[in-house]
Amino acid sequence: KNQVEQSPQSLIILEGKNCTLQCNYTVSPFSNLRWYKQDTGRGPVSLTIMTFSENTKSNGRYTATLDADTKQSSLHITASQLSDSASYICVVSDTNAGKSTFGDGTTLTVKP
Amino acid sequence: EAGVTQSPTHLIKTRGQQATLRCSPISGHTSVYWYQQALGLALQFLLWYDEGEERNRGNFPPRFSGRQFPNYSSELNVNALELEDSALYLCASSWWGRGAFFGQGTRLTVV
Numbered sequence: 747k748n749q750v751e752q753s754p755q756s757l758i759i760l761e762g763k764n765c766t767l768q769c770n771y772t773v774s775p776f777s778n779l780r781w782y783k784q785d786t787g788r789g790p791v792s793l794t795i796m797t798f799s800e801n802t803k804s805n806g807r808y809t810a811t812l813d814a815d816t817k818q819s820s821l822h823i824t825a826s827q828l829s830d831s832a833s834y835i836c837v838v839s840d841t842n843a844g845k846s847t848f849g850d851g852t853t854l855t856v857k858p
Numbered sequence: 859e860a861g862v863t864q865s866p867t868h869l870i871k872t873r874g875q876q877a878t879l880r881c882s883p884i885s886g887h888t889s890v891y892w893y894q895q896a897l898g899l900a901l902q903f904l905l906w907y908d909e910g911e912e913r914n915r916g917n918f919p920p921r922f923s924g925r926q927f928p929n930y931s932s933e934l935n936v937n938a939l940e941l942e943d944s945a946l947y948l949c950a951s952s953w954w955g956r957g958a959f960f961g962q963g964t965r966l967t968v969v
Contacts, residue, residue: 790960837957
């Protein structure tokens with residue numbers, strides 16, 4: 747059964763600090779992995795998409811990594827800002843048309 | 859490309875009524891997922907439709923139902939609304955190679 751597990755469930759950090767969110771998956775055969783940021787009450791917005799051949803991809807202060815061998819991905823946030831407070835969701839898709847598995851998300855709170 | 863669109867944006871219903879939520883996927887996407895998200899809580903999987911058929915269902919009572927139309931758009935119906943059904947309902951569409959895309963959600967308030 748395809749599963750996506752995210753950790754930690756929630757995280758509180760001080761403004762300016764770095765943090766790393768984790769996503770482990772068992773989805774197979776793997777097609778791609780997306781990280782989303784969801785502000786409270788809004789729809790999730792895609793931050794980055796990782797395919798099998800990509801190890802690292804950056805989007806501003808967000809850097810995603812993918813280890814397809816261990817089936818792990820991480821989202822690293824550098825120099826956090828108050829606006830980074832949100833839920834971060836990992837979604838992994840397999841090569842079967844349309845099949846995606848969603849993680850439960852990590853809630854990040856950045857405090858001044 | 860146009861994104862996933864959901865309607866209405868907000869919906870206010872009275873307890874016991876029925877609510878219908880709509881989702882139009884990105885053109886070419888055959889899969890539609892529905893999620894419920896109560897305020898401050900994680901996404902709760904509701905339903906997955908692909909090619910017009912229900913492929914999987916979350917742990918929700920039968921009064922939560924839906925369908926997918928030939929053009930791949932989808933409806934989520936909630937019958938006999940209860941106060942705890944108040945939540946943000948998110949729709950996502952996907953197609954292999956591109957992953958899933960979310961809509962902005964429908965905020966359902968049951969009073």
